[in-house]
């Protein structure tokens with residue numbers, strides 16, 4: 001195992017709502033190694049953005065009753081706002097989902113990039129430090145040159161013109177490239193990419209994803225990639241964490257996850273990947289549970305075709321189901337995949353073997369090697 005850059009351990013994130021406490025993130029664990037691209041995959045509303053905003057410290061309305069987030073070994077939850085702010089941008093950077101709302105419409109691209117270069121890594125409201133730093137962080141002309149160079153690196157063909165443009169004057173693909181340029185300006189060690197191609201058409205999305213892949217590979221940047229699409233995760237990531245209703249239900253290296261998908265939810269997501277022949281996937285029937293009143297056992301229980309009574313009552317603690325594969329489902333047995341956290345500790349429950357592992361069993365769908373299902 002390589003050196004971890006980010007470790008999330010037993011993270012719980014709650015929100016107070018009119019209907020009570022929403023227990024959105026329920027004890028997740030995952031690690032990203034240096035230079036690795038990890039994906040967090042799950043359908044809309046399953047808690048991907050809440051997870052990454054917790055890592056970035058961008059959720060002032062949330063409480064974190066338990067858990068740790070370690071960046072380069074440092075416990076970021078114990079840092080002050082100023083200390084976290086100083087790591088954002090410089091150490092960790094984020095590309096948001098929607099390029100139109102992530103860019104400020106009243107500032108030119110150049111003004112927004114210059115702001116990043118001027119403010120990167122500086123704690124807010126520290127005037128004395130600002131004055132000291134002003135002497136050592138490079139001139140306006142140098143910042144301009146660096147920003148235009150970065151626009152060239154994201155393959156914008158007229159970088160000087162785009163530097164002077166307002167976001168509304170650019171196409172969706174150009175705006176997304178600008179966001180990538182801004183996120184990489186400070187050469188962060190960890191980049192969080194929250195569905196960076198979602199707002200684009202399929203061809204432009206593919207180009208933007210390829211470009212991002214190249215840029216992070218050149219820089220050896222670690223990436224946490226957020227997507228609802230397992231097909232996209234397979235293209236971009238070394239390791240996949242499958243998330244359902246605020247829990248990580250399966251994690252494995254990408255090739256292993258596709259060769260041997262285990263959790264019924266993962267298999268459902270695989271069946272949802274559009275196939276070449278039909279152009280559509282089957283989707284998974286049903287809805288996410290209410291976060292203010294989640295099931296005490298498995299959160300997927302109401303949608304699972306293999307649910308047994310025990311699944312309603314017993315929390316499926318993640319088990320080591322392969323040398324580097326973990327699954328949180330009572331159909332899979334194995335040693336605990338992680339340290340047993342008091343609040344979630346559970347004894348194994350025997351509900352038998354996954355039907356698709358039994359010869360002639362009732363498989364939920366034949367997952368073909370290319371990730372789609374044979375129709």
Ligand SMILES: Nc1ncnc2c1ncn2[C@@H]1O[C@H](COP(=O)(O)OP(=O)(O)OP(=O)(O)O)[C@@H](O)[C@H]1O
Pocket residue numbers: 015016017022024042043044045046047048049050051061228291
């Ligand atoms: N500030 C908040 N207050 C209350 N609930 C919130 C808040 N932010 C997010 N949530 C809830 O947390 C749940 C998970 O949301 P989240 O945005 O993380 O999902 P997601 O997996 O990123 O979905 P998408 O792919 O649509 O962005 C949702 O039910 C959402 O309503």
